[in-house]
Amino acid sequence: MALGKNYDGQDCSFAKTLEVLGERWTLLVIRDAMCGVRRFGDFQAHLDIPKAVLSQRLSALVEAGVLERRRYQDAPPRDEYVLTPMGRELWVPVLALAQWGERHLAANGHRRLYHHVTCGSLLEPYSICGTCGRSVPLEEVEVRPGPGLRDDARTDLVSLTLRSPHRMLAPIPDKMGETPEGRSHELGGNRVRGRAARAAR
Amino acid sequence: MALGKNYDGQDCSFAKTLEVLGERWTLLVIRDAMCGVRRFGDFQAHLDIPKAVLSQRLSALVEAGVLERRRYQDAPPRDEYVLTPMGRELWVPVLALAQWGERHLAANGHRRLYHHVTCGSLLEPYSICGTCGRSVPLEEVEVRPGPGLRDDARTDLVSLTLRSPHRMLAPIPDKMGETPEGRSHELGGNRVRGRAARAAR
DNA sequence: CATGTTAGTTCATTCACCGAACCGTGATAC
DNA sequence: GTATCACGGTTCGGTGAATGAACTAACATG
Numbered sequence: 001m002a003l004g005k006n007y008d009g010q011d012c013s014f015a016k017t018l019e020v021l022g023e024r025w026t027l028l029v030i031r032d033a034m035c036g037v038r039r040f041g042d043f044q045a046h047l048d049i050p051k052a053v054l055s056q057r058l059s060a061l062v063e064a065g066v067l068e069r070r071r072y073q074d075a076p077p078r079d080e081y082v083l084t085p086m087g088r089e090l091w092v093p094v095l096a097l098a099q100w101g102e103r104h105l106a107a108n109g110h111r112r113l114y115h116h117v118t119c120g121s122l123l124e125p126y127s128i129c130g131t132c133g134r135s136v137p138l139e140e141v142e143v144r145p146g147p148g149l150r151d152d153a154r155t156d157l158v159s160l161t162l163r164s165p166h167r168m169l170a171p172i173p174d175k176m177g178e179t180p181e182g183r184s185h186e187l188g189g190n191r192v193r194g195r196a197a198r199a200a201r
Numbered sequence: 202m203a204l205g206k207n208y209d210g211q212d213c214s215f216a217k218t219l220e221v222l223g224e225r226w227t228l229l230v231i232r233d234a235m236c237g238v239r240r241f242g243d244f245q246a247h248l249d250i251p252k253a254v255l256s257q258r259l260s261a262l263v264e265a266g267v268l269e270r271r272r273y274q275d276a277p278p279r280d281e282y283v284l285t286p287m288g289r290e291l292w293v294p295v296l297a298l299a300q301w302g303e304r305h306l307a308a309n310g311h312r313r314l315y316h317h318v319t320c321g322s323l324l325e326p327y328s329i330c331g332t333c334g335r336s337v338p339l340e341e342v343e344v345r346p347g348p349g350l351r352d353d354a355r356t357d358l359v360s361l362t363l364r365s366p367h368r369m370l371a372p373i374p375d376k377m378g379e380t381p382e383g384r385s386h387e388l389g390g391n392r393v394r395g396r397a398a399r400a401a402r
Numbered sequence: 403c404a405t406g407t408t409a410g411t412t413c414a415t416t417c418a419c420c421g422a423a424c425c426g427t428g429a430t431a432c
Numbered sequence: 433g434t435a436t437c438a439c440g441g442t443t444c445g446g447t448g449a450a451t452g453a454a455c456t457a458a459c460a461t462g
Contacts, residue, residue: 012313013349014232014295017302024419027223031215040440050420055441065305076428076439086305092326093297094215100294101218104266104287112213125293126327126336135327148214225450241409251451256410277408277459 020064021090025049029057030087031094033067034138036170037158038080046158066090083169091138095127110146117142117167141168221265222291226250230258231288232295234268235339237371238359239281247359267291284370292339296328311347318343318368342369 021027028047037043044054058081061067066087069079083090095114102110115122116129116136123129129136144165145152152159161172222228229248238244245255259282262268267288270280284291296315303311316323317330317337324330330337345366346353353360362373 012232012299013302013307013311014299015229016306017298018228020302020306021298022223022225022228024223027219028216031213041438044440050422051441052421052443053419076426078439089301089304093294093301096294096297097218097222098213098215100290101214101221103290105217105221106214110214126329128327242407245409252410253412253452254450277457279408 020060020066023057023060025053026057026061027094027097029054029061030066030083030090031098032158033081033083033087034091034094034168035143035158035162035166036168036172038082038171039078040081042156042158042172043081045156046154061087088138088169091141092127095123096125099125106148108150109148111148112162113144113146115142115144115165116140138168142166143168221261221267224258224261226254227258227262228295228298230255230262231267231284231291232299233359234282234284234288235292235295235369236344236359236363236367237369237373239283239372240279241282243357243359243373244282246357247355262288289339289370292342293328296324297326300326307349309351310349312349313363314345314347316343316345316366317341339369343367344369 021030025047028049029043032043032046037046040051040054040058043049043058044051047054049057058067058069062069062081065084067081068084069081072078072080098112098114102112113122114127116132117140119129119131121129121131123136123141127136127141128134142165143162145163149163152163154160158172222231226248229250230244233244233247238247241252241255241259244250244259245252248255250258259268259270263270263282266285268282269285270282273279273281299313299315303313314323315328317333318341320330320332322330322332324337324342328337328342329335343366344363346364350364353364355361359373
């Protein structure tokens with residue numbers, strides 16, 4: 001619980017919302033899920049979050065109906081976590097928070113640009129497409145790297161994938177384009193290899 | 202800090218946003234400020250938050266530029282906390298989160314309804330007025346109690362004020378309409394008297 | 403001068419987060 | 433077949449933040 005249980009008389013749904021979304025890491029998990037992150041290891045490498053916390057957050061979000069846990073492989077049992085329709089509706093507040101941050105906290109220019117995938121236009125506030133004038137749902141959005149992303153040293157699979165334009169909700173691929181070596185410096189985590197073998201069969 | 206300091210390589214402003222807004226209680230403080238709560242005691246009584254935490258959150262929000270601390274009385278030095286323009290821009294994400302919660306988490310119907318004050322229409326997502334079609338800024342919004350608020354037992358000044366329609370950002374009044382007595386049951390906090398004396402001079 | 407009000411701070415306890423280590427299951431290497 | 437590795441967790445001890453109660457400061461009231 002994000003705010004103690006004594007909420008019997010609390011008067012607005014905002015508090016209830018924060019009970020579901022307000023804990024540390026939770027909104028970042030949701031944002032990653034919107035970008036197509038589905039697997040435990042990808043969340044973990046990209047967010048650099050303790051596994052125990054990630055596990056608890058994923059379970060809580062499944063419990064709350066924001067994520068759905070889905071078996072995608074039985075051999076070693078593996079699940080992935082995907083947004084439910086209820087979770088996808090969080091696009092509005094998530095984008096609004098992101099755009100607020102871009103306006104007021106991004107010193108080096110925007111880091112992520114959100115485009116309407118059908119016409120390519122940049123999204124304006126409220127997820128409104130500058131060309132169509134319509135409000136664009138998450139399914140029609142593409143993230144592109146912005147100028148503020150220049151010096152991004154992260155080497156995890158999600159960060160690498162998002163260095164190119166990426167359709168929201170489209171799964172992060174199993175591997176990247178075979179960067180042969182010279183990547184094992186940094187702080188030990190963030191390895192990219194591995195899934196290639198299983199995926200190749 | 203909401204998420205540890207190791208954010209050198211973090212890739213989206215969303216994380217930075219959550220460093221400012223993501224801590225426990227912070228968004229509730231902002232939401233209260235949008236409703237016109239300005240004084241330490243009113244925040245404290247309405248949110249039922251430990252004073253130490255409230256003090257820390259208010260200072261952090263002032264530091265971040267979301268709130269402005271403003272002396273309103275010198276006799277005993279007293280400050281009030283009001284939203285800056287940057288803080289007022291948080292209306293869009295705050296409303297979006299509130300509306301998401303109302304849709305998905307409010308079992309007994311909506312608790313708060315947000316109306317465009319000039320034409321009276323209910324606000325749609327993105328703070329768009331159903332009648333005008335324009336996006337409505339916080340300054341033109343009125344909160345009204347919704348059907349889900351039926352059994353609201355809270356007796357603090359803010360809750361009492363919000364039982365009637367209230368213009369957003371309009372300060373919570375110093376006192377209510379003299380409910381003579383019969384209010385000192387409950388759990389000890391939440392007293393309403395007191396400010397009448399000073400205000401009357 | 404005793405009491406009350408408001409906005410804090412201080413302090414001890416409790417709780418959540420953290421990182422490291424460990425575990426279970428299956429795949430791969432030898 | 434056995435050793436090793438990858439993945440997705442769980443367990444556990446240490447740390448830091450949240451909590452609630454008590455205390456303080458500055459003034460007002462009676």
